[in-house]
């Protein structure tokens with residue numbers, strides 16, 4: 451029997467993922483233009499500010515049958531009243547699902563199916579979330595410490611941002627009286 455060295459290491463307590471085959475991607479505020487409701491607040495902030503980073507172990511490449519493993523760290527913050535969030539995507543191969551699990555901090559997982567029906571789930575350490583295929587997904591940090599979330603998804607899933615860019619998600623996660631609430635975007639047009 452051959453005993454292989456670990457390809458990478460993952461800390462179950464803080465989610466830190468490291469090793470030669472781990473890639474880091476960073477998203478800054480300027481990469482999230484147009485997603486937040488309060489455009490004036492957005493423009494007043496530092497566009498270079500890092501909103502989240504993703505460490506991914508994607509050694510197999512985008513092959514059918516392969517799996518990718520990642521850890522997202524979403525920093526605390528708000529644009530106006532709206533909590534920092536990921537860009538959000540639906541998989542290029544629409545029927546591919548994904549697991550998310552909470553490691554540190556507190557947040558929300560927002561999903562939207564093809565009928566534009568949304569769900570919102572609380573992410574906290576130990577919470578487990580299955581995102582089915584044909585479902586767009588994004589996370590928001592509703593706390594004041596980094597939200598660390600693990601993910602595992604099919605290597606050939608791909609990310610489609612354009613398909614959901616125009617109309618966006620039907621709900622926003624905003625702070626009201628010091629607590630997170632879900633706001634329906636239909637309400638925005640009434641000026642509420």
Ligand SMILES: O=P(O)(O)OC[C@H]1O[C@H](O)[C@H](O)[C@@H](O)[C@@H]1O
Pocket residue numbers: 477504520521522536537538539587588600601602603609
């Ligand atoms: O791709 P975004 O919508 O910016 O989300 C950031 C990342 O979140 C999770 O970690 C997903 O598993 C990644 O596939 C995704 O890239």
Ligand SMILES: [Fe+2]
Pocket residue numbers: 539541548587603
């Ligand atoms: Fe995904």
